[in-house]
Amino acid sequence: MSVATAVRTLLLTASDVAELLDPDRCYAAVEDAFRGQADGRAGPTGILGYPSPSGGGGFHVKAAALALGRRGYFAAKVNANFPENRRRLGLPAIQGIVALFDSADGRPLALIDSIEITSLRTAAATAVAARRLAKPESRVATVCGCGKQGRAQLVALSRVLPIERAFAFDADGAAARALAEELSGPLGIEITPVAEAARAVLSSDVCVTATPARAAFLRRADLPPGIFVAAVGADSADKQELSPDVLAGATVVVDSISQCAEIGELHHALAAGFVERSDVHGELWEVVSGRKPGRRTADEVVVFDSTGIAVEDVAAAAAVYERALELGRGTACELAA
Numbered sequence: 001m002s003v004a005t006a007v008r009t010l011l012l013t014a015s016d017v018a019e020l021l022d023p024d025r026c027y028a029a030v031e032d033a034f035r036g037q038a039d040g041r042a043g044p045t046g047i048l049g050y051p052s053p054s055g056g057g058g059f060h061v062k063a064a065a066l067a068l069g070r071r072g073y074f075a076a077k078v079n080a081n082f083p084e085n086r087r088r089l090g091l092p093a094i095q096g097i098v099a100l101f102d103s104a105d106g107r108p109l110a111l112i113d114s115i116e117i118t119s120l121r122t123a124a125a126t127a128v129a130a131r132r133l134a135k136p137e138s139r140v141a142t143v144c145g146c147g148k149q150g151r152a153q154l155v156a157l158s159r160v161l162p163i164e165r166a167f168a169f170d171a172d173g174a175a176a177r178a179l180a181e182e183l184s185g186p187l188g189i190e191i192t193p194v195a196e197a198a199r200a201v202l203s204s205d206v207c208v209t210a211t212p213a214r215a216a217f218l219r220r221a222d223l224p225p226g227i228f229v230a231a232v233g234a235d236s237a238d239k240q241e242l243s244p245d246v247l248a249g250a251t252v253v254v255d256s257i258s259q260c261a262e263i264g265e266l267h268h269a270l271a272a273g274f275v276e277r278s279d280v281h282g283e284l285w286e287v288v289s290g291r292k293p294g295r296r297t298a299d300e301v302v303v304f305d306s307t308g309i310a311v312e313d314v315a316a317a318a319a320v321y322e323r324a325l326e327l328g329r330g331t332a333c334e335l336a337a
Helices: 014-020 023-039 085-089 114-133 148-160 173-187 197-202 244-248 257-263 265-271 284-288 310-327
Strands: 009-012 046-051 058-068 071-081 094-102 108-113 140-144 165-169 190-194 206-209 228-231 251-254 302-305 331-333
Touching: 009 014, 009 310, 014 108, 014 114, 014 310, 023 058, 023 114, 023 148, 023 284, 023 310, 046 257, 058 310, 071 114, 071 310, 094 114, 094 310, 108 114, 108 310, 114 148, 114 228, 114 251, 114 284, 114 302, 114 310, 140 148, 140 197, 148 173, 148 206, 165 173, 165 197, 173 190, 190 197, 244 265, 244 302, 251 257, 251 284, 257 265, 265 302
Parallel strands: 009 108, 140 165, 140 206, 165 190, 206 228, 228 302, 251 302
Antiparallel strands: 009 331, 046 058, 058 071, 071 094, 094 108
C-alpha cells in the first residue's frame, strides 16, 4: 500500500460538525469518555497554555487518547482565545482545530474545526454532571453568558432535566434577549432576559456560568439551598466567575483536579485559602463510574468546576469522524502527497 493511499485525512468544517454531531450523540460520546477514564480506556490528558506575543488573547493545546471499540484515537486540540475579536474584528472569540489520529499507527485521520466541538462537548459534560449532581426535579435554570456556549448549555440542560423556565443574563442585554427569542420556541420553555444575575440565581435550581469574566460575580449568598452550579467560563488562570466562598460552602466536583487547580474556579479558591485539594468531593469520572456518590441531599449546593478536558475532545472528534465515514461527509486529502 502506498503512503498516499494509506494516509487519507478528512477535513471537516464547522458546518460538517454541526450536522454530524447532534447534542444527544455528543452527550453519549462524552459520558463514555468519562467511563473510559474509570475503566482504563482513556490515557492521561495534557494541556499547554501560550499567551499571544501581541497580547489580547492566547492559545492552548489539549491532548488525550481514548480507545473506542477496536480503534484507539489520539487527538490534540489547538484553540485560540481572543475575547475582543467579535467587537474589534467581527471574528469568533474562539477559533481552532482538532487533529485526530489513529493511536495505533499514527495516521492523521481528520482535521476538524474546533468551535462546534468545543461548544458541544463542554455542554455535554455539563449534562453528564447535571444528571448526577442536580436535583432530578430541577425546573428553573439561569444561564450567565448568552453566547454560543450559553446556548449549547441550555439545550444540554433541557435534555437531562425537566426545565420549564430559564433566566438569561449577559453583560450585553441584547445577547440575553437574542438567546430568549432563539431558544424559547424550540425548547418549549419560558426564557426571561434579566439585567441582574444574582436575583435570578436565587430563584433557580440550576445555574450555568459561561462568561469571559475576570472577576467573580456570584457569591455564596447568591445561591439558594440545593442549587447545582456548572462553572464553565474559567478556562485560564485569569478568568473567574465564582467567589471563593462559593466553593468553600459547596460539594465540589471537578473535571480534572490538577487542571482545575491551575486554571479553574478551584484555582482561585485554593489561592485565597478557602479550600484545600482534599476538600474536593471528586472528579466527574468518579461520580459517573459510581466510585463517588453524586448528589446526596436535597439541600446541598453542588458546584461542577468544568475547565474542559482533552478526553472530551477526543470523544467528540471521534464521534464526528466515525459519523462522517458512515455518511461520506468531509473532504479527503493526502497530507503526505
